[in-house]
Amino acid sequence: MSTDRSRPDLDDTTVEGLGKLSEALETIEQARGQLYGFHQHSGKADLLLQDAVELLRKAGHTQLADDLDRDLVGRNVIADRWTFQIVEDYDATYWSVFRALDERARTELADGDRHVYEARMKQRERTKGHPHHEAGPVLEE
Structure with missing residues (x-):
């Protein structure tokens, strides 16, 4: 890693390209988080559904409870998949790749440095010498 994370040795187009790649990865991370939320919400809904089935059965609505239990409890959310399988497939076939x-691009082009685009932005936008505008770790004053 360079001591100056704004990497003055790199051309602007490379830095911009790495910045867009980083932004795309951050968006993928958000999508993955939403997918995990979907997984957790679906699982919670299934547990709540099981509680509803039990209460409806207890209240004497046996046919409806049986239909809900048979047709909905534990049902695949898409063909052949529970939500944990969707998460695992996403992680294995897209997110990890x-x-x-992204790591390869950073290693090949910027010696592994992350957020070079943002480091340059920080250097441009901060007020040098002003409190709370310090360069911070491994950025040059």
Whole structure:
């Protein structure tokens, strides 16, 4: 890693390209978080559904409870998949590949430095010498 994370040795187009790649990865991370939220919400809904089935059965609505239990409790959310399988497939076939290629790009082009675009932005936008505008770790004053 360079001591100056704004990497003055790199051309602007490379830095901009790495910045867009980083932004894309951050968006993928958000999508993955939403997918995990979907997984957790679906699982919670299934547990609540089971409680509803039990209460409806207890209240004497046996046919409806049986239909809900048979047709909905534990049902695949898409063909052949529960939500944990969707998460696992996403991680294995897309997320992990995206992360690996992002790391490759950073390693090949910027010696592994992350957020070079943002480091340059910080250098441009901060007020040098002003409190709370310090360069911070491994950025040059």
